[in-house]
Amino acid sequence: MSASSLLDLFESGGGAEKKGTYVEVVLPLPLAKLYTYSVPFHLKEWLQKGVRVEVQLGRQGRYAGLVYSITEEKPAYQTRPIISVLDDFPVVTEEQFRLWEWMSTYYLCSMGELMAAALPAGLKLAGESKLLLAENYEAKPWMQLHQELPGDEALVIEQLQKKRELSLSDIQRMLKLKSVHKLVKSLLDKQLVQLKEELQERYKPKMEDWVALAPPYELNNPSSIKEAFDVIGSRAHKQIDTLMAFMQLGREQKEVRKKELYERAKIDSALLKKLVDKGIFSIYQKELSRLDDYDGEAEGNYALSEQQQQAYESCLQHFADKKAVLLHGVTGSGKTQVFVELMEHYIGQGQQVLYLLPEIALTAQIVGRLQKHFGDQILVYHSKFNNNERVEIWRAVQEGVPIILGARSALLLPFQSLGLILVDEEHDPSYKQQDPAPRYNARDTAVFMAHLHGANILLGSATPSLESYQNALEEKYALVQLDQRFGGLALPKIEIVDLGEQQREKRMHGIFSGHLLDALKETLANGEQAILFQNRRGYAPLYRCKSCGWTTECKDCDVSLTYHKYSNNLRCHYCGYQRSLPKSCDACGSHELEIIGFGTEKIEDELQIFLPDARLERMDWDTVRGKNGHDRLINRFADGQIDVLIGTQMVTKGLDFDNVGLVAVLSADQMLQFPDFRANERAFQLMTQVAGRAGRKKKQGRVLIQAYQAEHEILREVLQHNFQQFQQRELAERRSFKYPPFQRLIKIQFKHKKRDQLLMAAEWGAKFLQSRLGDRVLGPAEPSISRVRTYYLMDLLIKLGRGGKSLRAAKDKIRDMQELLRQKDGLSGLRVVIDVDPY
C-alpha cells in the first residue's frame, strides 16, 4: 500500500460528507492563501473564530493554526480534518484580524506572515513537541498511577518514568489515538508533565518567597495572635521578636516578603524555619514580574511647565476631534512628561495605552522612569524577551494591563480597550521592518490601528519625519509644539569644524581636528563627559592596495570588507563573512596594503593616544552584544565611570545624561553623501538628535561637527536648530523630484543567484508592469550594493500618486506579476521582495 493511500485512510474518517463544516485556517507560514480543513462533528461545538486548532500540514508537520472563518462550503480539493481545538477562548481578537487584513493588503504580505510575526512562539507550537515529566514530579509505582489517572494518562506517565521523553507522535502510536492533544493538555493541567520546547527556552519566572501567618492564626484576630505567642513560648526571645516584626510589617503592607522580614527582625533562614516548623508561619511563592523588580523610591509627579501644560491640553483638545497629533518638541523639552500626563488620563478612564519606542531607545533609563510613575501598571515588550515571557505578556494584554511599552512589534498584541497610542521618536527608521515580511511601518500602521480601535494617537519627535510633518501641514494631523527646553535650558551651541581648512593649517591630528582635541581636553578637565558619534563600526571600512587600488571584497556580497582591529580580520557587514588579512594584493602582488577611512574602533584606538588618562568606551553592535550589554554600558556612563563614549547611531537614541559637556560628530560627510533620497533627512535627524545629548539639566552643552563640506546647507540648518528651514527646503525638493511624502514608493527587488536569470526576470517584470502602469515604473536598476549573500539584486521602483485607487490597482498588478513569474519556467530560484513605503 502506498504512503498516500495510507494517509487517505487516516483522513477520511467521516465517509461521504455532504454538508460538513470547514474552517479557513491561518498558518504561521509565508503561504499565499488560507488553508481549509474539515471539522469532525465532535469538534464543531468548540469552534469559534480566533481559536487555535491543531492541524497536520504535509507529511508530518503539526501546527497550531488560527481559525479565520467557519463555512459550510466544501472546497474543490480534498481536505484534511482538524485534529483538535486548542483554546476555549480566542487568542486573537477581532481587531487583530482586521489589522492583519489591512496590513496584508497594504504591505502585500500574507496573513501567515502576520501570524508568525504577531504570535509569540509559545502560542505557535509547531512541529514535534517532546513531552517530559514535570520537574518536581516524583516517580510513582505503576499501581498508584493507574488508580489516580485515566488509563491512557497513566500509561504515558509510566512510559515517561522509563524513557524520560516522548514525542507526541510516539504517544499517538503507543495509544493508537487520533489526537493526543486533549491527553497532553490534561496532563499539563495536572502539572505532571511539561513540553520540551519550554524547557529549551530555559525561562523560569522569577519567584520570590513571601511569609504569611499559617492558619489558624490571623493578624487581625488578637486571641489567635496570643495563641501564637503561647506556642512560641516565653523563652524564645528571638522568635517572639520575629513575630512582632512580622506583625509590624503586616500592618504596613498587605503582604510580607521573606527578605524584608529577615531584615526587620534581623534573623536568618534557620530561625524562620523554626517558626514554620512550629506552624506559626507559612512560606509561599509569588511570581515576580521583571517590572515589580524595580524597587526605586516613589517619585511624586512633578509639575509640568507652563509650556508642557499647554501642550498637554491642546493634545486632549485635538483628541476630542479624533485627530492624530504630531508633537514636535525640541530635544530636552520634556516630551516624556507630557506623554506621562496623557497616559494617566487614559488609564484613568480604564483604557489601555500603547507606547511605542524604537527598540534601541527602550533602555533601562526610560523604562525605569516610567516605572516610577506607573509601577506594575506598565509592561515592557521587546525582542529580547523569550517565548514564555512573551506569552505572559500576550495574556496580560488580553486581560487588560493598562500600559504596554514596546518596540515595533508590540503593535501586534491583543489589545482589548485601546485608548491611546504614543509613537515616540516617530521619525526613527527602525519603525520600518526591513527583512522578513511583514515589511510594515509601525508608525503608519499605528495610525490605522488607532482608527480601528477608535483610539487617539500621538506621534512625538524632536525631528519629525517629513511624512508626518507634511501631514501636519495639510492638517491631517494636528501639530503641537514644544520649542523650549525644560527648565529654560538653552539648546546646545553647535560649531562646524571645517576639516579642509584644518588640514591646510596642519591642525589635524589623525582623524581629530585640533579644535576637537582641545574641546575634549577642556571638557574632561571640567569633570564633564563627552560623546563621539561616528556612524560606522569596525576599524576601517577599506583595506586597499597602495599601488593598484585593489580592495578586499566579500565573496558573497558586493561590498568591501571592513577591517576590525580587535579580531584582526576583515568582515562583511552585510552577511557576516570573515577572513584573515591578505598578506599581499590579490591583483598585483604588492605587499603594501593600507587602511582607508575610520570607524568607531579606530576612533577609540587613536583617541587613547591623545587622551592617555581618559576612560574611553565604545558603543556599537560589536560591544553591546548580549542581553544587557547596551544597558550596562549606558549605566556605567551615567554613573560617571566612562569619560568618553564613542558610538554609532546607538548613542543618538533615548539617552538622557546630566553631565555631557561635549558631543562631537567625527565625520558628517558620510551621512550627507549617502545615495538615498532620505540621506539629508536622516543626516539632519541624526545630528540634531546626537547634539541633543549635550548639556542637559545643568548648563548649555557644546557640539562640534567635523566636515569637509562645511558649507553644506544641512549643516547650517543643524547649526541653527532650524527645523523650519530644513523642512521647507527638503519638502520642496521632494515635491519636485516626486518623492515621498508627495508620492508613494513601492520597491520591488528581484534576487537570483545567477546574474543572467536575474536580469531576464527583472526585465520581464519591468515590461509587464510598465505596460500596465506606464512611466510610474522605474528601472530595473542595479542597487548600489548589487549582490548580497550570494544573490544578485535588481530594483524596480514604482512611484504612485497618493490616491487610494491607483495604489490598489498597482498592488493588484504587482501580485499578478508575482504569480506569473512563479509560473514562468527557466526562472526557478527567483525571489521577489516587495517593499511598500521602503526606507
Next chain:
DNA sequence: AGCACGCCGACT
C-alpha cells in the same frame, strides 16, 4: 517551517 523529490561531486 519541514520534508520529499531531484540533479552534480568523492567514494567502495
Next chain:
DNA sequence: GTCGGCGTGCTC
C-alpha cells in the same frame, strides 16, 4: 558505477 550534498517546490 553509487551515496548524498542541498537546492526547489509543496503542503488544505
